[in-house]
Amino acid sequence: MNRPMTVNAALVAEALDGLRSDPKVLHPKWFYDSAGSALFERITELPEYYPTRTEVGILRAHVDALARHVPEDAALIELGSGASTKTRILLDALRQIAVYVPVDISRDFLAGVAADLDRHYPDLVVAPVAGDIMQDLPLPEPARRRRKVGFFPGSTIGNLDPAEARALLRRARDWPYVAAFVLGVDLVKDRDTLVRAYDDRQGITAAFNRNMLHRLNREAGADFDVARFDHEARWNDDHARIEMHLVARAPQKVRIGGETVCFAPGESVRTECSHKYTRQTLGDLAGAAGWRVADMPTDEGGLFAVAILVPAPA
Template structure:
């Protein structure tokens, strides 16, 4: 048994999700360069901070995607089968899904998210506003296989993956997710996906380095969560947020930069940091329409329709299985 496995075995963690969080965190911080998985941003506080980010003046993706869904909702509705089950991967606030629910006649909604408390809160709000809609929350890591509720087994399936979350994956991971979604949704499924588009680098820089510092708090909150749930001793004042555009990779990179030489302990394991050393916490890939179409094809989907705003800042795609 290696030292990391031994530390986990002795930790007596309360549940499988916390054990997975610990395993991933120890493994990622042991790498060079260090990293953390962005899926662990979204505890209750992280989800609230992200919703605050979406309202910032610098952060264009949410309002632009909403405008596409609002203006093109009737076109989207024409290609969605009636009385289908809408499965949202990584469900957050319900603002976007409400637009689809208003335009399309869904029989059921299945929000899937790792943050169970936030998921239930949002589902309860939808139940009040859409009393005839069957709502079946699933608390799960949507990047891994999970089972859909039996109540929607016989319904046509439509996947929903808004918010440019597809850009947070490495391209090969994005294809793996799209393949997994195709398996979960089943034969004949449709998938609605939001993807951010390439644009001026200053616009991108400002969107991820907002003047109010909300994105910085969001980024640092993952260390707060590690301290709280895994007993680490990260000093938040010893790290700063930095987001840069990597032109070669077509992506924004988010980092937490160590201000000094320091050692952090967690579950019997020590992690040393040099001054200026980074924890790479997230990527946000920006696509052209052509590169996104190629990505989808590699995962067994084809683009049936694509919609953008007038300035071509953002895109929404309707994918169908290519088989």
């Protein structure tokens, strides 16, 4: 006997809210079910997708610059920690880190990562926090009275609209005893390089994008004909961002949450925006949230940067 489907009520509510809007949108946080996370790991290894390997190279090459902003006996707080892969570069090199606070929305996955870190770093206090990085989160007791350094790699700041990005940085600026914030930032560059990074020749990014529709079918009781939507990456010059869209090939009516959503031929659903920055626009964003850019090392090609933010004078 087939078990009845358990409907993800939060997914249904947010999806309907976005699909009722004009233009239609879906929030990128819903990419990351188990299938989506596995696809994204494949994306990070694609030749067209430069951000991951470039950021890793910058972290390794400039770890001494980062060390100057990490106080002795510090707590490192990583937002959206995932597998904490890049963090290990810092943990291996910066012995002054006494506490590591990985923050991630997936409680079970976070517990497994924290257990692995406990095994590999026996002298480090690992204090995971399960929660949404876009909300105020209580800091665990081992970190509360220590100097704090934030870590937000992967250019995830670019997936937030400017108001969301400013609010996130402001919340971090308000941490007691905060010393610095290390931020991965994808930089503005030529359109072709950007579009290729989000529309690879193997079609992995297209599968990642369409997986959101599969997830809506599985968890929200929707009936998308996924094969009738094309993946498209667009550069929006006015907003300095790459946009990912799912474009309807033909008219389609989709049932979800007791409602019918109609798609016209060529109509798109925007699933992600990835904002790109210059030194000036990043400085403006940081300044509006109470920070200043102390250093901003990049790779030789100027594709990516790791910005080191410090509190601006009040």
